[in-house]
Amino acid sequence: MSKNARLSLIIVAVVAVVVAGFIFFSQNNNTTAAPKSADGKVTVVEYLDLECPSCRAAYPGVERLKTEYGDRVTFDVRHFPIPSHRNAELAAVAVEAAGAQGKRDDMFRLMFDTQQEWAGQQTSQQAVFLGFAQQLGLDQAAFEQALADPALRERVLAQRAEGSKAGVQGTPTFFINGTKFTGAPTYDALKAAIGKVLS
Known part of the structure; x- marks a missing residue:
């Protein structure tokens, strides 16, 4: 040669x-924001803003789907606080702070149940969120410390950056096994989309 x-x-x-x-x-790199299931199951990733009325409207349907599908479908909720929503980022941090004490889902539910009371305000709703922590029986000092932890805020902002990279432009945005869901995220529409992947 x-x-x-x-x-x-x-x-x-x-x-x-x-x-x-x-x-x-x-x-x-493409799997970070909207992972695909590797074990034959279905992964649903939702990017949401706790101050968003559309996210609140979708919430009961998503909770119903979680109950119906059980461990056949993994639901992964990620934060996408919209900058124009004054308290969305703080609400997301509060959820993560509650999560440190095992009450993430409870704080999520409380945020949506009371959204009409605190959303849309142009002043900080930190006192309201501290009240939620008390209502859930959290250790107040630990919750306040977590609320001020820059690492939690960075986690929330990192999820928003991931969402932007994946093409999220508004909330709620769903990905089903890595494919962006289009249309209104009603219970029936999401169930039909998940069913197609499962079949």
């Missing part, structure tokens, strides 16, 4: 490795 032929083969091999690596890392 001539020197030129050998050199050509080496160059082709290097290019092949670089291309394969690029494809691999590109695929990995």
